[in-house]
Amino acid sequence: MGFDTAWLRNTPFTDYVLPGVVLGILGVGGAALTALLVRALRAHGRRGAPSSWQWYFALIVALGHFGWIAGEIALMWDPVAGLSSSQKAFFYGFWWSFGLLSTANLLLVFSPSTRRILGGPTG
Numbered sequence: 001m002g003f004d005t006a007w008l009r010n011t012p013f014t015d016y017v018l019p020g021v022v023l024g025i026l027g028v029g030g031a032a033l034t035a036l037l038v039r040a041l042r043a044h045g046r047r048g049a050p051s052s053w054q055w056y057f058a059l060i061v062a063l064g065h066f067g068w069i070a071g072e073i074a075l076m077w078d079p080v081a082g083l084s085s086s087q088k089a090f091f092y093g094f095w096w097s098f099g100l101l102s103t104a105n106l107l108l109v110f111s112p113s114t115r116r117i118l119g120g121p122t123g
Contacts, residue, residue: 007083011075026068030061055109055120062109065102069095 005015013019037054073095080091108114115121 007076007079009079023068026061026064030064034058034061053119055115055118058109058114058118059120062102062106065098066106069098069102073099 003016008014008016011019034057037057076091080088083091109120
């Protein structure tokens with residue numbers, strides 16, 4: 001994508017391979033597994049009492065998304081501050097978008113209907 005590795009100067013990464021792999025697994029893989037899990041539960045009529053592992057899995061994925069964007073902002077704030085205005089706009093826009101989606105995902109996990117469907121804690 002042509003990102004400069006100098007942007008990674010305050011991070012534990014020297015290139016974008018490992019962050020890309022982690023983000024791919026966490027972002028795409030976690031979301032896909034969660035969607036498939038919910039679809040399978042609905043297709044099978046959700047017989048019996050809900051088991052809480054599905055809810056905890058969804059919670060782990062949501063917290064992972066939220067933690068990833070929070071970590072990215074914390075580690076890359078200074079390098080991004082020194083970029084041109086168009087590059088800063090890209091990062092700030094991505095951070096706001098992903099941050100809002102991550103927050104919405106986390107709120108969805110804690111919604112009463114999700115806890116009822118996936119067997120999360122009630123109360």
